[in-house]
Amino acid sequence: MESKLKPSELMAISVLLALLSLQNWANATPQVPCYFIFGDSLSDSGNNNKLLTSAKVNYPPYGFDFPQGPTGRFTDGRTIHDFIVKRLGFKDYMPPFADSEGKNILNGVNYASGAAGILDATGYHRGGRIPFNEQIKNHKIIISRITDLMRNDSATKLHLSRCIYSVQIGSNDYINNYFKSALYHSGRRYTTQEFANVLIEQFSVQLKTLYDTGARKFAVYGLGLIGCTPDALSVYRPDGMPCVQKLNDGATPFNERLKPLLDEFNRNLTDAKFTYLNPSGNPAGLVTNSSCCQTGGGDGELCHPNSKPCRNPRQYLFWDGAHPTEVWNEMIAKSAYDSEKPEEANPFNIRKLAMQVMPLSFEKHRL
Numbered sequence: 411m412e413s414k415l416k417p418s419e420l421m422a423i424s425v426l427l428a429l430l431s432l433q434n435w436a437n438a439t440p441q442v443p444c445y446f447i448f449g450d451s452l453s454d455s456g457n458n459n460k461l462l463t464s465a466k467v468n469y470p471p472y473g474f475d476f477p478q479g480p481t482g483r484f485t486d487g488r489t490i491h492d493f494i495v496k497r498l499g500f501k502d503y504m505p506p507f508a509d510s511e512g513k514n515i516l517n518g519v520n521y522a523s524g525a526a527g528i529l530d531a532t533g534y535h536r537g538g539r540i541p542f543n544e545q546i547k548n549h550k551i552i553i554s555r556i557t558d559l560m561r562n563d564s565a566t567k568l569h570l571s572r573c574i575y576s577v578q579i580g581s582n583d584y585i586n587n588y589f590k591s592a593l594y595h596s597g598r599r600y601t602t603q604e605f606a607n608v609l610i611e612q613f614s615v616q617l618k619t620l621y622d623t624g625a626r627k628f629a630v631y632g633l634g635l636i637g638c639t640p641d642a643l644s645v646y647r648p649d650g651m652p653c654v655q656k657l658n659d660g661a662t663p664f665n666e667r668l669k670p671l672l673d674e675f676n677r678n679l680t681d682a683k684f685t686y687l688n689p690s691g692n693p694a695g696l697v698t699n700s701s702c703c704q705t706g707g708g709d710g711e712l713c714h715p716n717s718k719p720c721r722n723p724r725q726y727l728f729w730d731g732a733h734p735t736e737v738w739n740e741m742i743a744k745s746a747y748d749s750e751k752p753e754e755a756n757p758f759n760i761r762k763l764a765m766q767v768m769p770l771s772f773e774k775h776r777l
Contacts, residue, residue: 440499441764442627444573445518447491447504448545448620449631450582451733452689453522455489456482456506461538464708465525471703471719472729475736482506484524484712486702486723487736490689491520491576493743494760498574507548513559518573519552521545527582528609528616535593536586536709542579542616546623553623570624571768574760577617578631578689583609584661585636585732606663614671621675621682626768628684629746629760630672632665635690640701641711641731652699669756676757681769686756687746693727693738702726702735 447453451465458466459482466482473480475487483489492503495518504518505511523540525533530541540548557566588605591597596605617628636642637657646654672684702720703713711731713719720726724737734742745751747760 440495440517441761442498442572442574443569444516445491445495445498445500445504446549446573446575446625447518447520447522447578448542448549448576449522449578450526451484451522451524452581453489453491453520453576453578454482454484454506454524455492455503455520455522457508457520457522457540458482458524458538459506460508461523461540463525463537463539464712465533465536465539467524467707467712469715471713471717474719475723484730484733485736485739486719486729488739490578490739490743490746493740494576494747497743497747498760498764507545507552510552515552515555516559516569519549521548522578525582525586526579527587528580528613529583529587531594532583532587535590542613546616546619549620550623567624571626573625574627574629574763575620575625576629576631577620580609580613580633580664581636581661584633584657584664588660589657602660603663605660606667609664610667610671613668617671617675617684621679626682627763627766628672628675628682629687629763630668630684631687631689631746632668633661633689636661638698639711639732640699640728641705643699644710644731683758683763683766683768685758685760685763687760688754689742689746691738691741691745691754696727696738697725698727700726701728701730703730705731 459468467484468480468482470480473483476483495504500517504520505514507519507521510519525536525539526541527533528542530543533539557563560566587594588597600608635653635658637654638652642654642657648654669686672686675684702723704717705711706714713730723729723735726735727738729735745754749755749759
């Protein structure tokens with residue numbers, strides 16, 4: 411579809427491109443102008459801190475290896491996305507939506523929330539959380555604020571079209587929904603195949619909504635091995651096996667449907683790029699069956715407040731009962747950013763996604 415831009419819009423775009431080109435030459439700016447993060451506790455950097463919820467970690471020993479100490483990150487140090495934004499060339503980490511202000515939002519915002527899911531009901535027993543639908547609403551608020559800062563709708567659209575939108579969500583729809591049959595009906599109502607269809611149908615609508623707000627570069631993560639966490643091993647006690655196969659097998663259909671969905675988007679939304687990223691890797695050399703910290707906080711999977719962690723977190727895959735250490739996050743971030751293996755990044759890694767040049771078309775598409 412051809413772009414139908416007014417002369418004033420073309421002028422605004424030309425001015426913005428000239429300014430960005432000059433800025434790149436003078437300041438060695440990041441590879442993309444902004445990076446937006448949507449997700450759950452694997453990505454949360456503080457959005458849950460002020461919520462009434464059992465899914466928040468703004469206390470020691472969280473932040474054990476982070477310069478600012480406990481910030482609300484569910485790990486000892488940096489998250490996957492903290493590492494990725496540095497690889498992309500950003501000076502600062504993306505601020506959580508709850509603390510976003512001023513011109514910093516031009517570089518991106520983190521909307522992720524612990525216990526959040528694709529489905530609004532997911533994680534309700536944990537108390538306050540920000541489901542994916544609400545994260546998208548928060549993004550629309552940020553878009554309005556960016557428009558006020560840029561004072562030009564077309565310049566805002568161009569700015570947003572060059573950003574990367576990272577989406578890593580879905581684990582809680584299994585951990586804190588489907589496999590908690592005493593609290594949620596989904597596990598009794600659907601087979602694993604049917605539940606994956608429910609999630610993918612909703613996820614498709616949500617990604618398309620982001621597209622309609624101006625997103626054009628999507629980095630979408632599949633689900634990791636949710637049956638291999640220390641918490642899963644503690645709850646299900648799989649007779650000496652390294653993982654709870656029931657959990658891994660239950661979540662597999664989601665990944666099997668996610669890849670074709672992104673392929674479909676790439677075929678039909680020709681002015682956008684979607685790439686699939688695998689958050690699993692080879693944990694060789696790391697302790698995988700126990701956590702670095704003493705658990706018992708939250709619903710049992712989080713660190714006990716003010717407890718003393720293990721001596722060397724870099725030897726562990728898991729910081730607490732469900733969330734990885736900084737060393738594992740760094741490994742996955744490296745893979746997502748520059749891996750050439752199709753099983754890890756498909757059709758391309760984040761470095762190549764950043765290089766993609768999007769057509770100047772702001773028309774909405776219909777699938």
